[in-house]
Amino acid sequence: MTASGALAINRTNLHTAVTTRLRDLIVEGLIPPGARLNERVLCEQLQVSRTPLREALKVLAAEGLAELLPNRGAVVTPISIAEIDHVFEVLGPLEGLSGELACTRIANEQFAEIRALHFEMLLHYNRADRGEYFRCNQAIHHGINRAAGNPVLQASYGALNARVRRARYFANLTQERWDKAIVEHGQILEALERRDGARLRRILEIHLKNKRDVVIMAIEARLRANDNEGAALAFAPCD
Amino acid sequence: MTASGALAINRTNLHTAVTTRLRDLIVEGLIPPGARLNERVLCEQLQVSRTPLREALKVLAAEGLAELLPNRGAVVTPISIAEIDHVFEVLGPLEGLSGELACTRIANEQFAEIRALHFEMLLHYNRADRGEYFRCNQAIHHGINRAAGNPVLQASYGALNARVRRARYFANLTQERWDKAIVEHGQILEALERRDGARLRRILEIHLKNKRDVVIMAIEARLRANDNEGAALAFAPCD
DNA sequence: GATTTGCATTTTGCATGCAATATGGCCGCG
């Protein structure tokens, strides 16, 4: 047995670290959609040489977070309504599958963790702490996904989710929508507790559909603002 | 309009070409599951330097076709029942979604293409030409997928499909299963012609489930054979 | 005899240099 025990130190490769770091920067919106990814500049900022950086860029391109323009460098994939819509369309069945499988495979211990996250989320909701709310929210969905016990599903879902998470950083949740999301999350927890896979699937798909509508509307609003002010930035009007 | 018309010459990057070539070699089984991907050897065979090769390996790893062992090189992802099962589990809803969307979005012209492929496939079936049959089969599924008009779906489906296609090269289709597959394909064409999305979804999901069973059984048989002969090769018994 | 330690070889990881390509501004020309 190779015993990948708890005490093993994990020195990670530089290219892996760079990929992770860049992915975070893009997903969190710190490098905005459409921004150029100049190799020299990034090398200086991340204090690495071009080789691991270039390897990271190739991976991010494969994940759909960056686009490689031959001989002209890379850019963060611009956000467009069409692209986000397409991602949500695929995300739907994956989220549904995730819920259905979780109901058949989740361990009591895992459920307890998700329940704890749920009530922590309620706390942040009552305090109107959006940042912490989002964190718990993501953690819950991630937990359900993990409980589905399918690493391929987890990876696929995670990659697609990263692509839309970028867009959420300017989707300003209305109070009305927030209230509704909380109700939906109550139903999610209830269905999961009963291990009612069919029901959890339905709720999750509706929940995602609502999230989609909010995000799409936010992007539309942003696009209109860009049009009016001419302060075009990082947004692809179509395609 | 940037007119990515038919006349544009596409000089592709070396790393892109290498990625494509290696991916094909792995998917077609010419580099078998579990095989080591030695950089120096591959460089000589493909006549490229290590830089583009390494970039390709990173991408293939992100796609799940290769595994990177830190400081110990890369191997073609071994085939295991668990992994294939997981991939099929995710592929199901994607295939279903693909059919449903295709029914709402397919153009008559695209349908005609798929119908032509269908009858060409019947021809190869009658001649018992497995190779050509598989080619048409893949082309039909790819066509439906394309007709769904969602590039994100197409990419996700394509990546997962590549992972299981490797396993099909030793799944020896029985005549019985082949006959049944042909019947199912008739139903697929019929549902698509009627633009009956719900029905096409159901048929495609059943079709995929049957395919899964064949592939899993083939892998099990292969694993048993390996166990008996001790001629262990490229297969992970579990995990 | 089994296990471990040390060394030589192989292989990966990363940095850098050079050639090829794109970009932007300038000048000449119409």
Add this chain to the structure above:
DNA sequence: CGCGGCCATATTGCATGCAAAATGCAAATC
């Protein structure tokens, strides 16, 4: 004044060199 070609610069694409890590083998130790 507008337009197209040309050169300087910046940037990417690829090849290669060097250091670090892993592997295999042999010798030494218990």
